[in-house]
Amino acid sequence: MYEDPRCPVVEEYETTGVEGIEKPLLLRQTRARYTFATFKDERLGGDGSKRAVNALRAALEQQKFVEYHRVLFDNQATVEASGGFTTDRLLKLAAQVPGLRGEAFDAAVRTMKYRAFVTASDRAFDMAGENISDWGTPSLLVDGHWLEGSLYGVAFDADLLGMMVTDLHRRPSRWESYYVPLGETLDAKREAEEAAQS
Numbered sequence: 001m002y003e004d005p006r007c008p009v010v011e012e013y014e015t016t017g018v019e020g021i022e023k024p025l026l027l028r029q030t031r032a033r034y035t036f037a038t039f040k041d042e043r044l045g046g047d048g049s050k051r052a053v054n055a056l057r058a059a060l061e062q063q064k065f066v067e068y069h070r071v072l073f074d075n076q077a078t079v080e081a082s083g084g085f086t087t088d089r090l091l092k093l094a095a096q097v098p099g100l101r102g103e104a105f106d107a108a109v110r111t112m113k114y115r116a117f118v119t120a121s122d123r124a125f126d127m128a129g130e131n132i133s134d135w136g137t138p139s140l141l142v143d144g145h146w147l148e149g150s151l152y153g154v155a156f157d158a159d160l161l162g163m164m165v166t167d168l169h170r171r172p173s174r175w176e177s178y179y180v181p182l183g184e185t186l187d188a189k190r191e192a193e194e195a196a197q198s
Contacts, residue, residue: 001032002125002139005052005072006040006080013138014073017155020162025066030165034069037125037137038118048084051109053118055090058108064100071096143168145175150186 003010024030036056038049052072059068071093072085079089090109094100108114128139129146140147140155142165147155154160167174 001141002035002037002128002137004037004040004049004137005056005076005085006044006049007137008077008080009136010138011073011076013155014070014076017158017161020158020160021165022066022070024162024165030169035124035128036118036121038122044084046084048080048086050115050118051087051090051112052085053121054112054114055085055094055109057114057117058105059094059097059100061108062100062102062105064097067097068094068100143172143175145179149183150190151179151183 003014021030021032025032034056036049036053038047038053041047041049056065056069056072059065072090075093079085079093083089087110091101091106094105094109112118135148138155140152145168154164164179168179
């Protein structure tokens with residue numbers, strides 16, 4: 001998953017589709033790898049994305065990443081409307097995650113302890129693929145395959161995303177035999193509908 005904490009499209013994804021894999025993540029039945037970008041800081045001003053990524057890394061250290069990640073995105077729109085992810089807001093939101101706040105977490109958030117991680121993650125985002133800069137966030141790889149074209153919509157449907165992740169985990173060959181043809185069919189249908197409307 002490629003995300004910027006301040007991106008409103010990521011917020012939409014995190015409050016719709018990701019619910020399909022959140023429970024398996026918490027139960028450790030599946031794994032997710034996150035690469036965070038901070039380009040919204042440049043576009044909107046401030047350093048809220050960088051501060052949020054640092055706080056997420058601190059939450060990972062406390063084994064509360066998934067829970068804190070959920071809280072940040074449940075509150076993203078409100079936070080953005082009122083000045084963004086500041087140190088104080090990040091700490092207040094962390095109080096909603098039982099067991100997260102403590103001396104180590106608070107110090108890491110206040111001092112930007114994981115600044116090097118933030119920079120490395122941003123660099124990894126830039127190097128993730130030749131088209132990722134055009135796609136923006138969220139961008140998703142499922143078992144090594146980009147969700148693009150008409151298949152991108154799966155990311156915003158909890159049931160479909162959960163089924164796809166489970167299916168590809170059990171039968172990786174289904175990507176070529178089922179999902180690629182499905183994506184091509186859906187793309188062709190969309191193009192035909194757009195042409196008919198022109």
